[in-house]
Amino acid sequence: MYTKTGLESEVNAVPVRTRYAGSPTGLLHVGGAWAAFFNWLFARHHGGAFIIRVEDTDRTRSTEESERAILEDLRWLGLEWDEGPDRGGAYGPYRQTERFALYARYAHALLERGAAYECYCTPEELEAERQRARARQLPQRYSGRCRDLSAAQRAALAAQRRPAIRLRLADFGRAIAVWDLIRGRVEFSPQHLDDYIIIRSDGTPLYNFANVVDDHLMAISHVIRGAEHLSNTPKQLVIYEALGWTPPQFAHLPVILGTDRKKLSKRLGDTAVRDYRRRGYLPEALLNFFALMGWYPEEDREIYSLEELVARFRIEDLGKASPVFDPAKLTWMNGVYMRRALETDPGRVVQVCLAVLLAEGLLAEPVAPEQRAYVEQVVRVLGDRLKVGEDILTYGDFFFREVTFDPAAEQQYLRRPEVRELLRALADRLERDGALNHAAAEAAVRGLAQERGIHSREVIHPARVALTGKTAGPGLFELMELLGRPRVVARLRAAAERAG
RNA sequence: GGCCCCAUCGUCUAGGGGACCAGGACGCGGCCCUCUCAAGGCCGAAACGGGGGUUCGAAUCCCCCUGGGGCCA
Numbered sequence: 001m002y003t004k005t006g007l008e009s010e011v012n013a014v015p016v017r018t019r020y021a022g023s024p025t026g027l028l029h030v031g032g033a034w035a036a037f038f039n040w041l042f043a044r045h046h047g048g049a050f051i052i053r054v055e056d057t058d059r060t061r062s063t064e065e066s067e068r069a070i071l072e073d074l075r076w077l078g079l080e081w082d083e084g085p086d087r088g089g090a091y092g093p094y095r096q097t098e099r100f101a102l103y104a105r106y107a108h109a110l111l112e113r114g115a116a117y118e119c120y121c122t123p124e125e126l127e128a129e130r131q132r133a134r135a136r137q138l139p140q141r142y143s144g145r146c147r148d149l150s151a152a153q154r155a156a157l158a159a160q161r162r163p164a165i166r167l168r169l170a171d172f173g174r175a176i177a178v179w180d181l182i183r184g185r186v187e188f189s190p191q192h193l194d195d196y197i198i199i200r201s202d203g204t205p206l207y208n209f210a211n212v213v214d215d216h217l218m219a220i221s222h223v224i225r226g227a228e229h230l231s232n233t234p235k236q237l238v239i240y241e242a243l244g245w246t247p248p249q250f251a252h253l254p255v256i257l258g259t260d261r262k263k264l265s266k267r268l269g270d271t272a273v274r275d276y277r278r279r280g281y282l283p284e285a286l287l288n289f290f291a292l293m294g295w296y297p298e299e300d301r302e303i304y305s306l307e308e309l310v311a312r313f314r315i316e317d318l319g320k321a322s323p324v325f326d327p328a329k330l331t332w333m334n335g336v337y338m339r340r341a342l343e344t345d346p347g348r349v350v351q352v353c354l355a356v357l358l359a360e361g362l363l364a365e366p367v368a369p370e371q372r373a374y375v376e377q378v379v380r381v382l383g384d385r386l387k388v389g390e391d392i393l394t395y396g397d398f399f400f401r402e403v404t405f406d407p408a409a410e411q412q413y414l415r416r417p418e419v420r421e422l423l424r425a426l427a428d429r430l431e432r433d434g435a436l437n438h439a440a441a442e443a444a445v446r447g448l449a450q451e452r453g454i455h456s457r458e459v460i461h462p463a464r465v466a467l468t469g470k471t472a473g474p475g476l477f478e479l480m481e482l483l484g485r486p487r488v489v490a491r492l493r494a495a496a497e498r499a500g
Numbered sequence: 501g502g503c504c505c506c507a508u509c510g511u512c513u514a515g516g517g518g519a520c521c522a523g524g525a526c527g528c529g530g531c532c533c534u535c536u537c538a539a540g541g542c543c544g545a546a547a548c549g550g551g552g553g554u555u556c557g558a559a560u561c562c563c564c565c566u567g568g569g570g571c572c573a
Contacts, residue, residue: 192572194572196573197573227506227569292513298514300514
């Protein structure tokens, strides 16, 4: 009955159409972005269409602002879609709240065919039922009380309240098999399934129903979604059959986990694409990283261009096990892309860093050309230390604001009796000289060290702390040149005051 | 509680009966480079959850257990 898919069958004549169906109840989650990416890859690989559908039936939690933010982040990632709420298409509307008439129509079709029935139980009664079942450690299933009401009973109840609509499922009579492109055949026995509500008494549709109606009406050929929906699939298949529809092919992706091995949650760090965007990650790095969760296009290789990923994508190659999201590896990968951009397109790195500086309030819009040029210089000096945009702050904040002394650094290099005098002497030397460029800075520092008969390190380390507040960072002479003589001299003298 | 899914280094994974005393990457440790850090180079520690089978032979196939995850308006 449900066998039309077949694992080994090539994608058939049906045009490939995939979709990302998210709820606009917050920012785009990395798990959602990951699923969206695989849908996008599959569609692009097959020259098909990628569709965005907004599942906003939960009106209390859905917002337009969230929808906008999600679309914006998807676009930022580069996952352009062919149809969606903002650009329309032949299968719209693309928001579920605009499709209620369709759900009502098919719910009634189900009712007429006897595949669904009206249920007059109240949410309170049902909740109480569940509580009792839980207390006795019994399966939490619907009693079926309204399944076979007589016309008279129904009329009596209808006089009092509006019914919900339930799908008839528990007495379906035979096993339901899901053919999953990743997992193979998964069989469910309807005895363990429950008559479930497809339309609430207030008329709003539930996920398992709206999803089926939309996927069918939008001619979705491949439903690629998280494994949390695998148990929903048999319930959905019953609707396809009752309505005489051919179901799409299914592929259930593993669920991305946090380092606690639980579903990725905010407690353990950033989980929204927006978080990474703000911190100065590159979209192509994010996508490359996503590709390596649950999939390895080739052996012994991690860096791929988008084109390569599109060309290689095969849904059968996806893994079944749930990957743990590892931000450290993402950061490493972003560094690879940043270094590459530094060589081929430094303007991009500047752009990413600029955004961080603006967000931090260290620069304000509009950014003047000379400010931008200054940032370009800082980026050049910081070089491959910039693994993510926000590294401009971790390694170079002192280029944009007064020095903040790292306590450990100060303790190690400024709390020495001879340092106060040494920094003053360096300031004196620099003040005497002309322009402060790399060579002049080096000459002054090395000259001072030689004069004192000490290693240049003895001057360099305290000077770095004096100028930057840190022990780590760009080369001293480069940063001195960029800082310029007035700031260098002032900071050396100020640090001398603190020292000793 | 019921049903379903999953299981190789800390993490992402390669592996689909002999090519594996298990390969790559991140992270971690050491060394080199060096004014520090970063990058880079070299080296290293680090895994087939357990138990039964099948087989001449199992990380690879089957079963059980254990563990993790998901669904049950």
